Every structure is written in C-alpha cells, then in structure tokens.
Amino acid sequence: MKRIFFVYLITLAAGAAFGQTAAEILRKVDENQAFQSIEYTGRMEIVLGGDTRVKTMRTWAVGDSKAFVEFTNPEDRGTRMLKLDKNLWMYFPKEQDTVKISGHLLKEGMMGSDVSYEDAMESDALLDKYSASVLREEAVEGRPAWVLELKAKVPTATYDRRLVWIDKERYVSLKGEMYARSGKLLKESRSLEVRNIGGRWYPVRTEMVNRLRKDTRTVFVLEDLKLDTRIPDSRFSMAELTK
Amino acid sequence: MNTLFKIAARNVLRNKRRTAITGIVMMFGIGLYIYADSILKGMDRMTIDNMVNYTESFLKVRTPEYVSNLQGNPLEHGIPDPEATIRKILAADPTMKAAAPRTRFVARLSNYEDEIPVLATAVDPVRDGEVLRLTDVVVQGVWLDKAEPRSVVIGADLAAELGLGLGDYVLVSASTVYENVNADEYRIAGLLAAPDPSLNKAALFMTFPDADEFLGLNGLVTEIVTAGRAYPALDALLKGADGAAASVSKALPGLQADPIRVLAQDYLAMREMKGKFSSAIILIMLVIAGVGIVNTILMAVYARIREIGVLRAYGMTAKEIRRLFTLEGLIVGAVGSLAGVLLGVAIVAVTSTYGLSFAQIVGDVDMGGIPIMDRLYGEWNFGNMVFGFLFGMFVSFLSARIPAKRAAKMQVTDALRFV
Incomplete structure (x- = not known):
C-alpha cells in the first residue's frame, strides 16, 4: 500500500550529478522512505470529470510483502484488502464474498481511482529493475530538484521509463512521469505536501493522473501516519480479512 | 367396429360447432408446439453455428x-x-x-x-x-x-x-x-x-x-x-x-x-433449462386441449342421454357405448392433431425459408450474451411433428375415456327417463 505515496520517490542513480552520484541521491531518498512497518489513515479523492468521490481507509503494512486495508467511507465500509507478496484478496461485506485479484485486474484502477492495485502493492526494489541517470536540475514549484531518468533494466519493471524529480534539500520525490514501452506517457504524479515525520521527509499528499483518460485524477492523503510501529502478524490473515 | 366408427363419425359431424372449437384448440396447441420447437431448435443451431464460426x-x-x-x-x-x-x-x-x-x-x-x-x-x-x-x-x-x-x-x-x-x-x-x-x-x-x-x-x-x-x-x-x-x-x-x-x-x-x-457449455446448460420451460408450456397447451375434448365429449354425452338409452335398449352393450364415445373423442383429436401438424408445417415452412428477425421476437431485451442478433431460421423436426400428432391423439383418448365411461355406466331406464 505504501506504493501509493512513495513509489515515485525511490530512484536509482548512475553517473555523477553535481557532486553527488545518482546512487547517493537514491540512498538518501531511501533513508527517508525505508521503514519496517507503516500505519496510517488514508483518504483517496477520486476526481472523475466534475464528480469527486472520496474513499477513506485504514492501512497497515509490514515491509514490502504484507499489507492490509480496510475501507471506512460509508459506501465501501467493511470492504477489506489483504496483500501477501504478489497475491491480493478483497473481501466484500455485503456479499460476504472474498475475491482474489490477479492477472490483468491488477492493472485496473483501485476502487475506480487512477492508482492500480499493482501500483498500490508493488513491492519490488526499483534498484534491481532500473538504471538511472541525472538528466538535469529543475525547480518544481520553487524547490530545486534533480531530474532523474530511470530506464528498465529488466522487462518485468512496472514501467519502461520514468522521470523523477527529487527535492535537492529533502530527498523526496516532488514529481514523477511513467512511460510505457511505446513511449506513451501513462501516468503522472505530484507530491502536493511533504511533511517531516520523526526526522524523515515524507510526501503526505500525492496526486496521480492517468494520462490515458481525460479529466480524471486521484489525490491520496495520508493522515495519522505512524512509522515502524509493531503490527501483529495476525493482522495479515484471511481470518482478519473476513471477520 | 365399422358400424361404431360410422355412428361416431356422424355424431362428430352432427355437432359441428363443438367439434370445430375443440379441433381448433388442439390445432393451435399442437401447431404452436411444433412452431416453438422449430424456433428453439433454430436458435440452438444458430447459436452454436455462430460460436463455431465467429468465436469458439x-x-x-x-x-x-x-x-x-x-x-x-x-x-x-x-x-x-x-x-x-x-x-x-x-x-x-x-x-x-x-x-x-x-x-x-x-x-x-x-x-x-x-x-x-x-x-x-x-x-x-x-x-x-x-x-x-x-x-x-x-x-x-x-x-x-x-x-x-x-x-x-x-x-x-x-x-x-x-x-x-x-x-x-x-x-x-x-x-x-x-x-x-x-x-x-x-x-x-x-x-x-x-x-x-x-x-x-x-x-x-x-x-x-x-x-x-x-x-x-x-x-x-x-x-x-x-x-x-x-x-x-x-x-x-x-x-x-x-x-x-x-x-x-x-x-x-x-x-x-x-x-x-x-x-458452449454455458449456452447448452441454458438450452436444457429452456427445453424444460418449453415442455411445460406445451404441456399446458395440451392440457387445455384435453379439457376441451373432455368438455366436448361430456356435452355430447349429456345432450344424448336419451339416445344412449335407446342405443342400450336396442342391445348395444356398455362396452360398445364406451367405445363409441371414445371413438368420437379420437376422431375430434385426430382432426385437431392433424390440423395442428399442418399448421405447424406451414409455419415452419415459412420461418425456415424466410426466417424471423430476432429483434422482432425478443425486442430490445438483452439476451444475456446469447450470440444471436440477425435473422433466426426455424429448423425442421419431423420426429417432433409425429410426436405432436401422437401426443394429441393420446390426450384425446385419455380425455374421451372419462365421459365415455360415464355414458357406459348409465342404466337404460334412467337414460330413457332423462329429461
């Protein structure tokens, strides 16, 4: 789940960039983002044309492999998602039914948003999948940033190419662009608000835009964020999903 | 038996209106059965053909x-x-x-x-x-x-x-x-x-x-x-x-x-359900036709109670009386069934040659993914036509037996005194 708000932040580097290599930049980004566990209350504002739908949720995640989400907005109250490694299950309380999300469905927008289930639960380290270089320096809304280009080293990388704007002072992503193999721009992300939490800079409001659709965007907001708290293993169980 | 058949045939002809009404009910029952079967078979054929030719x-x-x-x-x-x-x-x-x-x-x-x-x-x-x-x-x-x-x-x-x-x-x-x-x-x-x-x-x-x-x-x-x-x-x-x-x-x-x-297993499973549904409709139609025959023959019995008395007085046995009225029912049934088969043949001839617009049959109803949307052609099913005729005869026989038995049970004196 953490993918939603920081998948765009992790970068890898190659080559020197104004005194720092891309690898050094990435390491500092990692220092901001790395955690053992995360717990937060989230809010997704899905804008479709003139309509805005709001989904709220409580999320727990450990490492990259385990995540549990419970939706709390009135329309979806009780809908839960459990992610264990590459598997994702959804529980629908009205139908009392559990559905395993797999294959192409993982590419669909989660709960109608611009964030796919796969985006939401991606766990692979990008270092292993992308080669990076610093393209240039550029300010993003007044903040100086490095523009890193990430190119897929392996065909299993989620996107073929990415551009990531990294804040030069706080080492967080300010902006991201994700491209398909064909060169088409698929998605764009923007960090709308970055906060210091326990000495770490974290984006707590991120906007995602699907460039294959018109007039849609999703803003993901993190509230009550806790890092590295102890979450019992029982949280990530089928029993918890269907209780 | 020959004499009984002649008497029965004359009686059937004598009550033309009653015979015609029962025959028409049977004709429509059996004709619609043949038509429905032809259309359902045509739908099956077209659906499977479409799957074979375009998707599966x-x-x-x-x-x-x-x-x-x-x-x-x-x-x-x-x-x-x-x-x-x-x-x-x-x-x-x-x-x-x-x-x-x-x-x-x-x-x-x-x-x-x-x-x-x-x-x-x-x-x-x-x-x-x-x-x-x-x-x-x-x-x-x-x-x-x-x-x-x-x-x-x-x-x-x-x-x-x-x-x-x-x-x-x-x-x-x-x-x-x-x-x-x-x-x-x-x-x-x-x-x-x-x-x-x-x-x-x-x-x-x-x-x-x-x-x-x-x-x-x-x-x-x-x-x-x-x-x-x-x-x-x-x-x-x-x-x-x-x-x-x-x-x-x-x-x-x-x-x-x-x-x-x-x-095509999903469609074929649905087709089996559809078959049961169409059988139920056909059964209802034939029950209506059967009730018509019972009614016609019963009316004939009550209208001719004095006549039954005379026949018994002339020496006709109860068995012969029962046979006579059963024969009358069978004649009505045969005429109705034959007319039904002919009606069915005529409709199938038209629908199998010219087809029916599927939209005319189902209107704008979503057919739940049934792969048919052009003209639907009826299928010939001669076995089913023979079945329709025989079933009509069987229903007629069963329906005629009830009033025939009642007629046979009547005593000569009671029948003659009946006003």
Whole structure:
C-alpha cells in the first residue's frame, strides 16, 4: 500500500550529478522512505470529470510483502484488502464474498481511482529493475530538484521509463512521469505536501493522473501516519480479512 | 367396429360447432408446439453455428494450466511449439480441416476521453480466416490480412461508443507478458458487425507481429482454434466435434482439446433449462386441449342421454357405448392433431425459408450474451411433428375415456327417463 505515496520517490542513480552520484541521491531518498512497518489513515479523492468521490481507509503494512486495508467511507465500509507478496484478496461485506485479484485486474484502477492495485502493492526494489541517470536540475514549484531518468533494466519493471524529480534539500520525490514501452506517457504524479515525520521527509499528499483518460485524477492523503510501529502478524490473515 | 366408427363419425359431424372449437384448440396447441420447437431448435443451431464460426471454433486446443486460469486471460501457459501442434491436430482426425494460432488478452481502448475494456485477440489473419468467418463480417474497411502494419479491427458498436471510425487511431493499453503496462496507438483498419454481439461491443483483433511488439509475446500462443467438416444437423455437429476432440487429445498428450460442446457449455446448460420451460408450456397447451375434448365429449354425452338409452335398449352393450364415445373423442383429436401438424408445417415452412428477425421476437431485451442478433431460421423436426400428432391423439383418448365411461355406466331406464 505504501506504493501509493512513495513509489515515485525511490530512484536509482548512475553517473555523477553535481557532486553527488545518482546512487547517493537514491540512498538518501531511501533513508527517508525505508521503514519496517507503516500505519496510517488514508483518504483517496477520486476526481472523475466534475464528480469527486472520496474513499477513506485504514492501512497497515509490514515491509514490502504484507499489507492490509480496510475501507471506512460509508459506501465501501467493511470492504477489506489483504496483500501477501504478489497475491491480493478483497473481501466484500455485503456479499460476504472474498475475491482474489490477479492477472490483468491488477492493472485496473483501485476502487475506480487512477492508482492500480499493482501500483498500490508493488513491492519490488526499483534498484534491481532500473538504471538511472541525472538528466538535469529543475525547480518544481520553487524547490530545486534533480531530474532523474530511470530506464528498465529488466522487462518485468512496472514501467519502461520514468522521470523523477527529487527535492535537492529533502530527498523526496516532488514529481514523477511513467512511460510505457511505446513511449506513451501513462501516468503522472505530484507530491502536493511533504511533511517531516520523526526526522524523515515524507510526501503526505500525492496526486496521480492517468494520462490515458481525460479529466480524471486521484489525490491520496495520508493522515495519522505512524512509522515502524509493531503490527501483529495476525493482522495479515484471511481470518482478519473476513471477520 | 365399422358400424361404431360410422355412428361416431356422424355424431362428430352432427355437432359441428363443438367439434370445430375443440379441433381448433388442439390445432393451435399442437401447431404452436411444433412452431416453438422449430424456433428453439433454430436458435440452438444458430447459436452454436455462430460460436463455431465467429468465436469458439469447432474445437480449441489449450494447455490445461491455461484453461484453469481462463478467467484472467493470462499471457502465460502457452502452447509449446504451436506449429508442430497445428500439424498434429490436422493429422489427428480426418474431420479437421484447418487450424490457426491465437493469443487472447485483456486490453483497454481509449479515445483519450473514455476507456473501454475489451477482449483482444492476436491472430494470424490468413490462417484465422480459414478457421473462422470474421472476414465475412467486416462491414467497413478490411480484415487484418489486407491491412497495414499497426492496424486493428474492432467491433462496430465499440467504435461507435468511442466515437471513432474507420482510419481513426485508437489508443490500446494492456498488460504485457512481463506484467507491466504498455500503451500504443493503432489505426482502425476494419469494423466488425458479427451475429455475436459480444464481438461487436468488446472485441479487438491485431496481428501477431503487432501483438508481439506490443506485449512481448515472443511466440506465445495461448490457443489453437480449428475448423471441422460441415454437419447438416446440430446433434451431428456436437458429436462430430466430440469425436475429433478425443482423437486430437490422444495425439497431443499434455494439451487439452475442448470440443464445441464444452466451449458452449454455458449456452447448452441454458438450452436444457429452456427445453424444460418449453415442455411445460406445451404441456399446458395440451392440457387445455384435453379439457376441451373432455368438455366436448361430456356435452355430447349429456345432450344424448336419451339416445344412449335407446342405443342400450336396442342391445348395444356398455362396452360398445364406451367405445363409441371414445371413438368420437379420437376422431375430434385426430382432426385437431392433424390440423395442428399442418399448421405447424406451414409455419415452419415459412420461418425456415424466410426466417424471423430476432429483434422482432425478443425486442430490445438483452439476451444475456446469447450470440444471436440477425435473422433466426426455424429448423425442421419431423420426429417432433409425429410426436405432436401422437401426443394429441393420446390426450384425446385419455380425455374421451372419462365421459365415455360415464355414458357406459348409465342404466337404460334412467337414460330413457332423462329429461
């Protein structure tokens, strides 16, 4: 789940960039983002044309492999998602039914948003999948940033190419662009608000835009964020999903 | 018996109106039964033919792993060495006429405003044309064999929904074999209007070279579709495909050959339910006809009680009286049943020749994915016509027995005194 708000932040580097290599930049980004566990209350504002739908949720995640989400907005109250490694299950309380999300469905927008289930639960380290270089320096809304280009080293990388704007002072992503193999721009992300939490800079409001659709965007907001708290293993169980 | 038959025939003719009413009820009951059966059989034939010709084919070869993950249309569990497999399929059974590789995947079509999910298929356009008849239903533009590279053929309804036309570019996005998303623009080379609405509303076809570049298929073939020989009747087609699938399965250990009976199992299960439903309707119709016969014969009995007394007084036995009234019922039943069969034959002759517009029959009702949308032709079923006639006679016999028994039980004196 953490993918939603920081998948765009992790970068890898190659080559020197104004005194720092891309690898050094990435390491500092990692220092901001790395955690053992995360717990937060989230809010997704899905804008479709003139309509805005709001989904709220409580999320727990450990490492990259385990995540549990419970939706709390009135329309979806009780809908839960459990992610264990590459598997994702959804529980629908009205139908009392559990559905395993797999294959192409993982590419669909989660709960109608611009964030796919796969985006939401991606766990692979990008270092292993992308080669990076610093393209240039550029300010993003007044903040100086490095523009890193990430190119897929392996065909299993989620996107073929990415551009990531990294804040030069706080080492967080300010902006991201994700491209398909064909060169088409698929998605764009923007960090709308970055906060210091326990000495770490974290984006707590991120906007995602699907460039294959018109007039849609999703803003993901993190509230009550806790890092590295102890979450019992029982949280990530089928029993918890269907209780 | 001959005399009894003559008396019965005269009595039937004497009560012309009553006989006519009962006969007409039977005629419509049996005629509609034959018509309904013909239409249902025609619907079955057309549905299965459409599946064989446009979507599923005669039999399909896939890996068991692919079949067990069918719902996700995964880009994995492909057929190893598809070309060798095709050669083995064609050699496995003399009914196999052609085979073609296909790879199905889920994609999204976008005009940069709206996105619509579609079931996409990578095809070898020439060989696919030898198996399925999609080339026949390209209503605008061309099939992929005559199209430029980086072209797609999509359903006409789908294009209309996206506000796109021939020659426009459509953005296609899909998961590749590496489970990442790719998106690219393709030119619309052809529009399909097939008898199967699912093709028109949510189908996209592209060539293997384009799909390879788009999805990184690297030779992945998820299924092989096949064409078998032509069969005149539906049951023969189903049995023929079953037999061919058995031969192909034997020749291809490790692969699964599913005949059209398996590929169309959802429809066939629905057809079985439909059969039960139509049987219930027919039963109700014949019960109504039976009640008509009971009523006619009972009326005849009560109208002629004095006559029965006279007949008994002249020495006719109770058994002969029972036979007489049973014969009267059977004559009415025979006339009604024969008229019903003739009516059915006439209707089937018209519907099997000229067909019926499917839209006229079902209106705008969504048929839940039944792959029929053009004209529906009735099917001849002579066995069922004979059955309809015999069933009518049987119902008439049973219906006539009740009043006939009552007539036979009457005492001579009571009958003569009856006013």
